[in-house]
Amino acid sequence: MSVTAYLGLGSNQGDRAENLRQAIRKLDAQAGIRVLRVSPVYETEPFGYVEQEVFLNMAVAVETDLSPEQLLETALAVERELGRVRTIRWGPRTIDIDLLLYGTSSVSLEHLVIPHPGLSLRAFVLVPLRDIWEGGVLPGHDQTIDHYLFLLAEDHKGVREWGAINWEIGSDPSAS
Template sequence: MTVCAYLALGSNIGNREETLRKAIRQLHEQPGIRVSRVSFVYETDPVGYVDQEAFLNMVVAVETELSADQLLETALSVEKELGRVRTIRWGPRTIDIDVLLYGQYTIENEHLKIPHPAMAERAFVLVPLRDVWEGGALPVYNQTIDHFLLQLAEDHKGVRKWGAINWEIESGPFEN
């Protein structure tokens, strides 16, 4: 069975653009995962721990045959391969990959909560998700992405379109 899942990617250490590109490629090359849509890239101010550089954030839609737990394990493996070290909660990172949605499913176990628990409160997730989302209301919430963005009107201003990444060929952002 193939499921459409949505993953949020963020980077604020090193060559952020190249790290995002590598993460997308590595996800796509994993057995049971095919990247189907890629959002624009947005530069955003840090949230939580604010004494750090700005992030580049984006969302990818994937078609996957993996279970939600296997998808999370794969995302964590890609993070590790790209140098992710977990030291400060919400701190600087080479790459962060979060599973936002997995089909229409609600999942809650010790390792994974879907939909992602903070997704509806983060403009830096919702804005790029809107780029790749196909459908009306978000599963479980029964509300549209725009509904949540209206609730976050002020936070929404900190999300600036940075450009795009063509991860299938070598290229830089075409809009900056």
């Protein structure tokens, strides 16, 4: 049975846009995952550990028949393939892929919590998610994205639209 899941992607090392593009392509190439929608890209200030470069962030909706745990493992494998090394919590990274939502499911495991525990507290996640969200109350929450963005009005100002990424293989002349 297929489920629509939402992923948050971020990069602040190397060619940030290319890191995002490659992550989307690699996710879409995996068995059991099909990219449905991608948000515009936003430039955002670092969160947590602030002594680092600014991020490019976006959200991706995928259709998947993988379990939440399998989807997480696939995302982590893509991160490793693109050179992600975890040294400092919230530190610099070539790519970060967070599993934000998995259908209407709630998951609470030691290594995986869905909805993502910081979802409603981070404008840099909510703004791009709103662009691809099909509306309504967020699963596991009691309000809409717009409600949470209203509460984060000051943080919301630090999320600046950067542009779009053409990720589809063969459609980007610079990809050859």
